[in-house]
Amino acid sequence: MTAAEMTGIGVSPGVASAPAARLAPPPALPADTGPEADTGAALASATAALAAVAADLEARAERADGPAAEVLYAQAMIPEDPALADRIAQGLAEGRSAPHALAGAFDSFKASLEAAGGYLAERAADLDDLRDRAVAALLGLPMPGLPDPGHPYVLVARDLAPADTAALDPSTVVAVVTEQGGPTSHTAILAKSMGLPAVVACPDAAALADGVPVLVDGRTGLVAVDPGPERVRRALEGEARRTEAxxxxxxxxxxxxxxxxxxxxxxxxxxxxxxxxxxxxxxxxxxxxxxxxxxxxxxxxxxxxxxxxxxxxxxxxxxxxxxxxxxxxxxxxxxxxxxxxxxxxxxxxxxxxxxxxxxxxxxxxxxxxxxxxxxxxxxxxxxxxxxxxxxxxxxxxxxxxxxxxxxxxxxxxxxxxxxxxxxxxxxxxxxxxxxxxxxxxxxxxxxxxxxxxxxxxxxxxxxxxxxxxxxxxxxxxxxxxxxxxxxxxxxxxxxxxxxxxxxxxxxxxxxxxxxxxxxxxxxxxxxxxxxxxxxxxxxxxxxxxxxxxxx
Known part of the structure; x- marks a missing residue:
């Protein structure tokens, strides 16, 4: 790390410091093995994976509060869209393996929504996470989730899907930094509702490695790398005085x-x-x-x-x-x-x-x-x-x-x-x-x-x-x-x-x-x-x- 400070857009006020922990990467898509021997069974497995993702999101929504619950309920409707199953069936008919037909259906959906523009880009951005979760369910792998380093941490990610943001535990995740996102993204809105300091649109955060100490100011958008105990003490004391006032x-x-x-x-x-x-x-x-x-x-x-x-x-x-x-x-x-x-x-x-x-x-x-x-x-x-x-x-x-x-x-x-x-x-x-x-x-x-x-x-x-x-x-x-x-x-x-x-x-x-x-x-x-x-x-x-x- 060469830069001692990074800047993004502060979207949820507050100051916090802890080691960085990056969101785990999604499961890798295996090589396409070609046509399935039984396309009917393959389609049934893929639709079962979609149902599992929808059920998981609905269960998260029931445990969540406020805006997080609303977002998750809306997300849970997407895997249940019959058009998605139709596109999987089309991919299987074209000779793709089940994982690739499933991923291809989501990618096709995403391309259509991006082409529509406007509000639908919000749904398009979330389809990557839904695709990864569905592929994981189909392959019998754990669904993508938050890191668990065993201590409080600053969550660092390229961007956060609603399911990840809604699952944040403020007693463990002390702040959020994302490379992408904007002032009205799901990350911004949900972090603010939870009272978590958050900085988005911070592209330099791509260089942050797990375990590197960071200080996050969600008011100014500043992310200090390896700030040292004295700077952290001053920042936290200043925030405490501000909170008391x-x-x-x-x-x-x-x-x-x-x-x-x-x-x-x-x-x-x-x-x-x-x-x-x-x-x-x-x-x-x-x-x-x-x-x-x-x-x-x-x-x-x-x-x-x-x-x-x-x-x-x-x-x-x-x-x-x-x-x-x-x-x-x-x-x-x-x-x-x-x-x-x-x-x-x-x-x-x-x-x-x-x-x-x-x-x-x-x-x-x-x-x-x-x-x-x-x-x-x-x-x-x-x-x-x-x-x-x-x-x-x-x-x-x-x-x-x-x-x-x-x-x-x-x-x-x-x-x-x-x-x-x-x-x-x-x-x-x-x-x-x-x-x-x-x-x-x-x-x-x-x-x-x-x-x-x-x-x-x-x-x-x-x-x-x-x-x-x-x-x-x-x-x-x-x-x-x-x-x-x-x-x-x-x-x-x-x-x-x-x-x-x-x-x-x-x-x-x-x-x-x-x-x-x-x-x-x-x-x-x-x-x-x-x-x-x-x-x-x-x-x-x-x-x-x-x-x-x-x-």
């Missing part, structure tokens, strides 16, 4: 001069509920409802949904809960909905667009009926918003539909650039808007969220993204209606101040991020936040925007 940060969000900024939590499923409700927040800024829909063959009933929503509303009595209606399609297809044959599903029928069909409209009406019933039975302040709204007509129709179901506070997600550009018109028909900066940035800069090579374009400090936020926030100011941020950008303390300076009225994030954001806001006046925002907007790129705001 943040622990004393309580109450509603305020700037130094008393300007109110609601600090809210993101909620992915009832599994997150206890931690989210215990957080010192003013409510939920994003309640994702997909967990009720994605891992099943039939749509949930109104009664099932009502019970699930009522549980959340009861936990947040007297506080705001912003429910996002079903955001399915693209990388989150529904087994019971016909998504059609879309050449580019990321730009197709997803989110509110499902309601364009009779079946999708019925799904939406059932969901709104359930939310309305649960809201009536509880004491939470329930707001409802639709994902993927692009036009004023869509916003108007959704708001009317909400009110038909007794839901008086109806809003829209702004994650399509068209919605940001026309935010003033959209807010004419809605009560509020919430900016999904992950998707808004992806669409604005034409950069897939999971493409680590484009991490600089996916950086939420991109001035073009901040321009769109500014447009939406200004529309909110002029209409007197709240405009919040519920994307990952809200959890960056300094960027949170920039967003407030742009006019954002609320910030929603992982519960663990709230203390740092609250403390940072409390250290600056609203005018100072506006100055930071102006500096960031006048930068040429994300790196310069961050530097100018930090000065």
């Amino acid at each position: 943040l622990a004393g940060s309580r109450g509603p969000g305020r700037t130094a001069d008393g300007h109110a900024v609601q600090l809210l939590v993101n909620l992915g499923s009832p599994a997150d509920l206890d931690a989210a409700a215990a957080a010192d927040s003013e409510g939920v800024g994003l309640f994702r409802t997909e967990f009720l829909f994605l891992d099943r063959e039939t749509a949930p009933t109104v009664e099932e949904q009502t019970a699930a929503y009522a549980q959340v509303f009861a936990a947040f009595q007297g506080r705001k809960v912003v429910v996002r209606t079903l955001d399915a399609g693209a990388d989150k297809p529904l087994a019971f909905a016909d998504h059609g044959d879309e050449p580019n599903p990321a730009l197709g029928v997803r989110g509110i667009r499902l309601a364009r069909t009779a079946a999708g409209a019925a799904l939406l009406d059932d969901q709104l009926a359930a939310i309305g019933a649960a809201a009536t039975a509880g004491d939470a302040d329930v707001w409802v918003m639709a994902p993927m709204v692009a036009t004023q007509a869509e916003a108007r129709a959704f708001a009317a539909r909400c009110r038909d179901h007794g839901l008086d506070t109806a809003g829209t997600m702004i994650e399509v650039p068209a919605a940001a550009l026309r935010a003033a018109r959209i807010l004419d028909d809605c009560d509020f808007a919430s900016l999904g900066t992950n998707d808004l940035g992806q669409y604005a800069l034409a950069a897939d969220r999971m493409n680590g090579a484009l991490a600089d374009l996916l950086d939420p400090w991109q001035p073009a993204l901040l321009d769109l936020v500014s447009l939406a926030a200004e529309a909110g100011r002029e209409s007197g209606k709240p405009v919040g941020v519920c994307g990952e950008a809200a959890s960056d303390p300094l960027l949170a101040c920039v967003l407030v300076g742009l006019g954002v009225t609320s910030l929603s994030m992982a519960p663990s991020a709230i203390p740092a954001v609250r403390a940072e806001l409390a250290s600056r006046t609203l005018d100072e936040c506006a100055v930071l925002a102006a500096e960031a907007l006048h930068a040429d790129d994300a790196a310069e925007a961050r530097r100018r705001a930090a000065c």
Whole structure:
């Protein structure tokens, strides 16, 4: 190792130090032995391997919490796709051995999804791990997994599949460093939800060998190699002081001069509920409802949904809960909905667009009926918003539909650039808007969220993204209606101040991020936040925007 320090993108704050341990390589694919003597038996063995992988992922999902469980349930659906078995059968018919037919089917799937672009690249990136697990199951080998050196370690990998990230034990894995990935990758989101320091997009990490001591700063993106005990001591003591200071940060969000900024939590499923409700927040800024829909063959009933929503509303009595209606399609297809044959599903029928069909409209009406019933039975302040709204007509129709179901506070997600550009018109028909900066940035800069090579374009400090936020926030100011941020950008303390300076009225994030954001806001006046925002907007790129705001 020649360099004493490496840099990547810090995606989950915190400081930790331990020896590095690399993710074990996947099992090697044996030489292709040619046609199978019994292709029927070979196909049965391959499909049994797929079933074993799906069952393993479902079992992991049942043991996991929050976003990890959601991701794993979605992953478990992929090996069960009948089209995958069809491609294996085709490979066997062409004379390949079972392991090669199985691997080839996944590779073919991956190529198709990569060609589709957009959100499907997220699924494509995960197919390598699913392929390796299926091949291991077919060959009777242990499935790829995390290292077990017998002591706490910093996990180093080219990238992490959702199954690996969800299985992390924070008592053993003290931090994560990956060569690839981006700010909104599964690794980033799940590490943050677990409170693990994490650095992604650190290509130099490829040179890290097992056992080399490293110091990881998930706030700055710095990875120090063989840092020495004194440097580690100073870094850990500094982090301890920072943690202690943040622990004393309580109450509603305020700037130094008393300007109110609601600090809210993101909620992915009832599994997150206890931690989210215990957080010192003013409510939920994003309640994702997909967990009720994605891992099943039939749509949930109104009664099932009502019970699930009522549980959340009861936990947040007297506080705001912003429910996002079903955001399915693209990388989150529904087994019971016909998504059609879309050449580019990321730009197709997803989110509110499902309601364009009779079946999708019925799904939406059932969901709104359930939310309305649960809201009536509880004491939470329930707001409802639709994902993927692009036009004023869509916003108007959704708001009317909400009110038909007794839901008086109806809003829209702004994650399509068209919605940001026309935010003033959209807010004419809605009560509020919430900016999904992950998707808004992806669409604005034409950069897939999971493409680590484009991490600089996916950086939420991109001035073009901040321009769109500014447009939406200004529309909110002029209409007197709240405009919040519920994307990952809200959890960056300094960027949170920039967003407030742009006019954002609320910030929603992982519960663990709230203390740092609250403390940072409390250290600056609203005018100072506006100055930071102006500096960031006048930068040429994300790196310069961050530097100018930090000065």
